[in-house]
Amino acid sequence: MQATELTPASHGVCPPATHLSACLECDQLLDIPDDQPRPRCPRCGAAQAPFQPFDPTRPLALALAALILAIPANLYPQMAFSLLGRPNAYTLAGGAWHLIDVGFWWVGALVLVCTLVAPLVLLSLIIGTCLAWKLHLPSSWIASGLKLYHQVASWVMLDVYLLAVIVSVVKLKDMGSFELTTGFFCFVLMLVLLSVAMVSFNTERFWDLWEARRAGH
Amino acid sequence: MRAIDRGLCRCHVCGKLARHPGDGSYLCPRCHTPLHPRIPYSVSRAWAFTLTALIVFVPANVFPIMTVRKIDNTIPSTILAGVIDLARNDMLPIAIVVFIASIAVPVFKLVGIMFLLFTVQRGRPINAAQATNMYRFIDLIGRWSMLDLFVISILVTLVSFGQFASIEANIGASAFAGVVVLTLLAAESFDPRLIWDLQEPTP
Numbered sequence: 001m002q003a004t005e006l007t008p009a010s011h012g013v014c015p016p017a018t019h020l021s022a023c024l025e026c027d028q029l030l031d032i033p034d035d036q037p038r039p040r041c042p043r044c045g046a047a048q049a050p051f052q053p054f055d056p057t058r059p060l061a062l063a064l065a066a067l068i069l070a071i072p073a074n075l076y077p078q079m080a081f082s083l084l085g086r087p088n089a090y091t092l093a094g095g096a097w098h099l100i101d102v103g104f105w106w107v108g109a110l111v112l113v114c115t116l117v118a119p120l121v122l123l124s125l126i127i128g129t130c131l132a133w134k135l136h137l138p139s140s141w142i143a144s145g146l147k148l149y150h151q152v153a154s155w156v157m158l159d160v161y162l163l164a165v166i167v168s169v170v171k172l173k174d175m176g177s178f179e180l181t182t183g184f185f186c187f188v189l190m191l192v193l194l195s196v197a198m199v200s201f202n203t204e205r206f207w208d209l210w211e212a213r214r215a216g217h
Numbered sequence: 218m219r220a221i222d223r224g225l226c227r228c229h230v231c232g233k234l235a236r237h238p239g240d241g242s243y244l245c246p247r248c249h250t251p252l253h254p255r256i257p258y259s260v261s262r263a264w265a266f267t268l269t270a271l272i273v274f275v276p277a278n279v280f281p282i283m284t285v286r287k288i289d290n291t292i293p294s295t296i297l298a299g300v301i302d303l304a305r306n307d308m309l310p311i312a313i314v315v316f317i318a319s320i321a322v323p324v325f326k327l328v329g330i331m332f333l334l335f336t337v338q339r340g341r342p343i344n345a346a347q348a349t350n351m352y353r354f355i356d357l358i359g360r361w362s363m364l365d366l367f368v369i370s371i372l373v374t375l376v377s378f379g380q381f382a383s384i385e386a387n388i389g390a391s392a393f394a395g396v397v398v399l400t401l402l403a404a405e406s407f408d409p410r411l412i413w414d415l416q417e418p419t420p
Contacts, residue, residue: 178375
């Protein structure tokens with residue numbers, strides 16, 4: 001963007017407003033301009049949440065699409081493996097349940113949380129908070145949703161699971177007949193939508209909106 | 218200028234920059250979460266998780282993580298044996314991926330966090346940018362150690378044909394899951410701002 005000379009009389013042309021913030025990784029006080037899409041801390045280089053205006057519509061739409069795809073991704077088997085004509089299928093819940101069933105409840109529960117529970121809770125939180133915002137529901141609901149989002153986000157490990165599927169393909173392809181089935185392709189699409197939704201869901205700016213609405217009432 | 222020098226603190230939940238004049242406990246004016254200029258007891262918590270992870274790391278590597286049972290033979294395999302097996306069967310790229318995710322990453326994480334903790338406790342300034350990069354790297358790669366557990370979940374479910382052929386999970390897998398979770402918690406408890414505090418002249 002070209003720098004514009006400051007002319008107070010003209011409409012809409014003024015230097016970008018800045019916001020005071022502190023870097024969460026090195027505690028440096030920062031002045032972040034309004035219009036920077038990917039601000040970084042000048043001292044340690046940590047990415048900061050941008051101050052661009054936030055609209056809950058976008059993450060809402062993406063999360064809804066992801067949630068719809070999550071239905072076939074979880075109901076249909078993602079992989080099928082057969083040996084001597086006997087087929088076995090893998091679904092996310094089924095795999096974790098199998099582990100719990102044979103006594104590995106701790107590993108099974110971990111797999112269940114990281115591949116199924118955390119992503120679904122995260123999607124529900126995005127949809128819930130954005131809808132609550134649009135429908136003017138009580139602001140305390142949005143606040144608890146946003147706080148919970150923070151804690152759930154780090155346990156979503158679908159990208160790691162995707163790599164695990166690839167490793168399994170390589171390990172099993174010589175043993176019997178292995179194929180990736182409908183559920184897996186729905187899963188990949190869901191993963192893409194979920195990632196984009198998470199990027200567009202800027203919780204800090206959502207808090208700003210929340211605060212402004214609360215003050216206005 | 219650090220936020221703490223101005224009596225300010227950024228809320229770790231909602232991002233609000235709030236006043237925090239030194240000692241005492243304050244709540245974020247916006248989301249009512251307790252404010253902490255630095256993660257409380259960051260170093261001791263990180264040490265506790267790291268040392269526990271170090272202990273659990275032994276059974277995770279000594280005991281087999283899964284057993285492959287075919288009609289004629291039963292082969293239990295540890296993490297390392299699984300990697301060697303993949304490499305022998307001309308699947309070198311995948312062997313490298315599994316090696317990085319389940320051996321290199323946990324070892325690097327444990328060594329890295331201990332290095333950072335020692336540095337912070339020694340209290341002499343270091344190259345903070347480099348140390349921060351190391352911390353970020355540890356934080357970024359940690360979750361990829363879950364790879365082996367997901368693979369076990371997939372293999373155990375898909376290859377269960379009774380006496381013909383089956384893959385079973387073993388106790389090593391539980392221990393390995395423990396290592397992954399503990400190192401994740403250790404990295405989460407460590408406060409990278411402590412690295413930068415070393416740069417400040419002590420009064």
